[in-house]
Amino acid sequence: MTAPDIAVIETSGLGDRSYLVAADGVAVVIDPQRDIDRVLDLAGERRARITQVLETHIHNDYVSGGLELSRRTGAEYVVPAGDELGYPRRAVRDGDVIEAGPMRLQVMHTPGHTHHHVSYVLRDAAGSVIGVFTGGSMLHGTTGRTDLLGAEHTAELSRAQFRSVRRLAAELPGDTEIYPTHGFGSFCSATPASGNSSTIADERQSNPALTQDEQSYVDELIAGLSDYPSHYAHMGVINEAGPSPVDLSLPEPVDPVELRRRIDAGEWVVDLRNRIAFAAGHLRGSLGFELSDSFVTYLGWLHSWGSPLTLIGDGLDQIADARRELVRIGIDELSGAAVGDIRMLAAGDRLRSYRVADFTALAEILDSRDPTVLDVRQRGEFRDGHLPHAVNIPLHELSRRTEEVPAGEIWVHCATGYRSSIAASLIDQPDREVVLVDDDFEQAEKLGLVTSAG
Structure with missing residues (x-):
C-alpha cells in the first residue's frame, strides 16, 4: 500500500x-x-x-x-x-x-x-x-x-x-x-x-x-x-x-456594429486586454477588466447579476479563459464576444484613451497644481494611510457614486494598479481628464506622499 x-x-x-x-x-x-x-x-x-x-x-x-x-x-x-x-x-x-x-x-x-x-x-x-x-x-x-x-x-x-x-x-x-x-x-x-x-x-x-x-x-x-x-x-x-452542468463553449461572435449598439444601449461590453493597451485605445463606453488573477472577483462584484455581458479580447484563447473564470461564479450566459485589432472593432469610430503614470509623476504635479486624487481602495486600506485630500470611493461602490467624481483632472490609484484600471474605465468621460496611476502604493509611501493615517 x-x-x-x-x-x-x-x-x-x-x-x-x-x-x-x-x-x-x-x-x-x-x-x-x-x-x-x-x-x-x-x-x-x-x-x-x-x-x-x-x-x-x-x-x-x-x-x-x-x-x-x-x-x-x-x-x-x-x-x-x-x-x-x-x-x-x-x-x-x-x-x-x-x-x-x-x-x-x-x-x-x-x-x-x-x-x-x-x-x-x-x-x-x-x-x-x-x-x-x-x-x-x-x-x-x-x-x-x-x-x-x-x-x-x-x-x-x-x-x-x-x-x-x-x-x-x-x-x-x-x-x-x-x-x-x-x-x-x-x-x-x-x-x-x-x-x-x-x-x-x-x-x-x-x-x-x-x-x-x-x-x-x-x-x-x-x-x-x-x-x-x-x-x-x-x-x-x-x-x-444543485448547480447545472458546466458549459465552457465559446460565446457567439459579435460584429463591430452590434458592439456599438450594445454599448450605446447601456449594456456591459468588457475589454479583457492588458490595462496599458486599454488605456492606449479602447471603444468609447467599454469597460476595462484586464484578464488576471483579480478579474473574476471584481467583475463578479461590479456586474449586475443576470444583465447582458459581452467580452472583447485579443484572441479566442483569452475569451475561453474568461469564460472559464466566469462559470466558476455562476455567470453562464454571455451575450457574445469579439476578438481582434481594437481599431477594426471600432468600425471607424474614434478610440478613447487616457494617460498612464506612476506615483513619481503624481508627486511632481502636486508641487504645481491640485488635481483630484481618487483612491479606490477599501476603507480599511484608506484608514491605514492615504494621500492628503484624496477622495476615497471603494471600487465596488464607484458605479453608483460616479456623480461624486468631479470634472477635470482625475488621478486614480489603488494598491497595485489593477482596481484603479477598472475605475478609470468606469469614470472615463469627455469632461474628465483621467490619469491611471499604474504603480504600487508602497512607492507613494517611499516618496513621502502618504501623510495621513488613522
Missing part, C-alpha cells in the same frame, strides 16, 4: 484550493471548483478512480463542481448534514468515517465559517494522521470569515470558529499538515493568510484563535471584517439547489 498522494488544484482567481488525494488507484476530491475537467485530468494522470467527492461546507464564493463530478464519475457525494439541499448526497456528521481504499477520512464538525461546516482528518491504513482539510475553518495564520450568513449570525459564528480552531489544535498532532480551501487571496478569509503551507504546530504559534483569548479574538475578527463581493449572495443559493 502506498502513502496518500495529495495534489493541490489552485484557483488563484478566487484565492481557493481544491484537493485530489490518491492511493492505490483510488482518489477522493475535496471542495472541487465547477470546471471539473481539471480534476478529471489529474485523476487520469494518476490512474486513480474517484470514489468520493467531499464538501467541507456549502460554498459562498464559488459554484461547486462536486455534484457534477459525482454524477460523471459515479462517486459518492459527501456533504455536511444540516442544510436543505435539492439533490441526493451522503450527509455526514461529527465522528463519521469515510473509507476510500487504504485511506480513512474522519469528519470533525468545525462550525464558524458556516453553521454546518466540517473538516476531514486524513489517516493512512495504519491510522496515522496525514493531514486535515479545513475548508474555511483553520487557515494559514488566520481563520475563515464569519459574516457570510448575515449579521445576525456573525457573533455566534465567530465564537464557534474560535472553538473549532481550538478543537483542531487540541485533537491533532503538531506535525499534521493543514489543507484549507480558502486563504490564498479569497475574501472568505477573515484576514490575509500567510504562506502556502502550515502545520498544527505552526498555527499554535501564529493563529489568532490560538494566541488570543476568545473575546479578544471575536472582537478583533468582527472589527476587521471588510466588504465582500456581491456575487456571494448567489453562490450559496446555487449550491443548495
Whole structure:
C-alpha cells in the first residue's frame, strides 16, 4: 500500500484550493471548483478512480463542481448534514468515517465559517494522521470569515470558529499538515493568510484563535471584517439547489456594429486586454477588466447579476479563459464576444484613451497644481494611510457614486494598479481628464506622499 498522494488544484482567481488525494488507484476530491475537467485530468494522470467527492461546507464564493463530478464519475457525494439541499448526497456528521481504499477520512464538525461546516482528518491504513482539510475553518495564520450568513449570525459564528480552531489544535498532532480551501487571496478569509503551507504546530504559534483569548479574538475578527463581493449572495443559493452542468463553449461572435449598439444601449461590453493597451485605445463606453488573477472577483462584484455581458479580447484563447473564470461564479450566459485589432472593432469610430503614470509623476504635479486624487481602495486600506485630500470611493461602490467624481483632472490609484484600471474605465468621460496611476502604493509611501493615517 502506498502513502496518500495529495495534489493541490489552485484557483488563484478566487484565492481557493481544491484537493485530489490518491492511493492505490483510488482518489477522493475535496471542495472541487465547477470546471471539473481539471480534476478529471489529474485523476487520469494518476490512474486513480474517484470514489468520493467531499464538501467541507456549502460554498459562498464559488459554484461547486462536486455534484457534477459525482454524477460523471459515479462517486459518492459527501456533504455536511444540516442544510436543505435539492439533490441526493451522503450527509455526514461529527465522528463519521469515510473509507476510500487504504485511506480513512474522519469528519470533525468545525462550525464558524458556516453553521454546518466540517473538516476531514486524513489517516493512512495504519491510522496515522496525514493531514486535515479545513475548508474555511483553520487557515494559514488566520481563520475563515464569519459574516457570510448575515449579521445576525456573525457573533455566534465567530465564537464557534474560535472553538473549532481550538478543537483542531487540541485533537491533532503538531506535525499534521493543514489543507484549507480558502486563504490564498479569497475574501472568505477573515484576514490575509500567510504562506502556502502550515502545520498544527505552526498555527499554535501564529493563529489568532490560538494566541488570543476568545473575546479578544471575536472582537478583533468582527472589527476587521471588510466588504465582500456581491456575487456571494448567489453562490450559496446555487449550491443548495444543485448547480447545472458546466458549459465552457465559446460565446457567439459579435460584429463591430452590434458592439456599438450594445454599448450605446447601456449594456456591459468588457475589454479583457492588458490595462496599458486599454488605456492606449479602447471603444468609447467599454469597460476595462484586464484578464488576471483579480478579474473574476471584481467583475463578479461590479456586474449586475443576470444583465447582458459581452467580452472583447485579443484572441479566442483569452475569451475561453474568461469564460472559464466566469462559470466558476455562476455567470453562464454571455451575450457574445469579439476578438481582434481594437481599431477594426471600432468600425471607424474614434478610440478613447487616457494617460498612464506612476506615483513619481503624481508627486511632481502636486508641487504645481491640485488635481483630484481618487483612491479606490477599501476603507480599511484608506484608514491605514492615504494621500492628503484624496477622495476615497471603494471600487465596488464607484458605479453608483460616479456623480461624486468631479470634472477635470482625475488621478486614480489603488494598491497595485489593477482596481484603479477598472475605475478609470468606469469614470472615463469627455469632461474628465483621467490619469491611471499604474504603480504600487508602497512607492507613494517611499516618496513621502502618504501623510495621513488613522
